[in-house]
Every structure is written in structure tokens, then in C-alpha cells.
């Protein structure tokens with residue numbers, strides 16, 4: 624089976640949902656953010672603070688190329704879709720499932736987490752503007768699952784029922 628890539632904005636639930644999905648499908652799960660943190664031995668905040676976003680985006684593309692593409696679930700970083708190259712790699716190597724949540728819910732989930740540099744200092748309106756600047760890229764996917772007001776188990780069951 625080709626890879627399953629979970630995409631979506633920060634806080635949509637990719638990492639959380641991916642773990643239970645992997646357990647239920649008996650597949651390994653790898654999180655692109657966690658793999659970058661491990662490889663560079665730095666937190667996401669440290670990478671952004673010390674090297675900037677462009678450096679992080681390059682590390683993200685490099686990681687996407689290093690990750691396995693068969694019999695695996697890859698939970699991606701919220702900004703992975705902004706590069707054409709990344710979207711092309713994911714489409715070629717698997718199917719992309721978009722997790723979506725309402726911006727109010729996203730804001731509640733992420734605004735107090737200091738390890739998301741592109742969210743931690745933003746107002747709800749600013750976060751919404753960032754989401755809007757990316758929305759077309761997120762829609763380049765096989766199907767979308769709304770994670771607003773749903774238990775993780777319900778989201779995972781919906782994904783499994785819709786997988787090809």
C-alpha cells in the first residue's frame with residue numbers, strides 16, 4: 624500500500640489522529656515535524672528562532688524525501704503543502720487526506736502552545752488570514768475529514784471507511 628499523508632492546518636489533529644489511525648490499521652506512523660526535531664536535535668521553536676522559516680521549509684522537503692513511502696502513515700507539518708514540490712511528492716507516493724477544523728476550534732487548540740512559532744503570537748484573525756493564504760493548497764487532496772467537535776476515534780473511523 625502506498626503511503627497515507629495526513630495534511631491540514633496547525634491544530635487540525637494530524638499528529639493525534641495519525642497515531643490512532645496507525646494503531647487501527649496496524650501500520651507505522653511517522654510525523655514529519657517530530658522527525659525533523661529528532662534529526663536536528665532542536666525543537667521547532669529553536670529551529671525557527673535560530674535559522675528562520677526558509678531553513679525549516681528546506682528541512683521539511685528533505686525530510687519528506689527521506690521518509691518511507693510504502694505501508695506507512697505520515698503525519699505532516701501544517702505548512703508542508705505550501706511548496707509545490709512537497710505536494711507533488713505526496714501525490715506521487717501516496718494519498719493525501721486533509722483534516723479540517725473550524726478556525727475558532729483551531730485557535731483554542733493551538734494559541735497557548737509556544738512550540739508553534741507561526742501560531743503562538745497570532746490573534747485569531749491573523750491565524751485565519753494565514754489559513755486563507757494556504758486554503759487552495761490544502762484542497763489538493765483525496766478527501767477531507769472535518770475534525771471539529773469530534774472524538775479522535777470518530778475521525779479515525781471516518782477515515783478508514785473512506786480509504787480506497
Ligand SMILES: Nc1ncnc2c1ncn2[C@@H]1O[C@H](COP(=O)(O)OP(=O)(O)OP(=O)(O)O)[C@@H](O)[C@H]1O
Pocket residue numbers: 631632633634635636637638639640656699700701702732733739770771772773774775778
Ligand atoms: N478531535 C479533537 N478534539 C479535541 N482536541 C483535539 C482533537 N484533535 C486534536 N486535538 C488537540 O489539539 C491539539 C493539536 O493537535 P495535533 O498536535 O494533533 O495537531 P496537528 O494537526 O498535528 O498540528 P501541527 O500542524 O501543528 O503539527 C492537541 O492538544 C490535541 O490534543
Ligand SMILES: O=C(O)C1=C[C@@H](O)[C@@H](O)[C@H](O)C1
Pocket residue numbers: 632633656667699700701702703738739740741
Ligand atoms: O503551519 C505551519 O507552518 C507549521 C505547522 C507545524 O506543524 C510545524 O511544522 C511548524 O510549527 C510550522
Ligand SMILES: [Mg+2]
Pocket residue numbers: 637638639654656698699700
Ligand atoms: Mg502535528
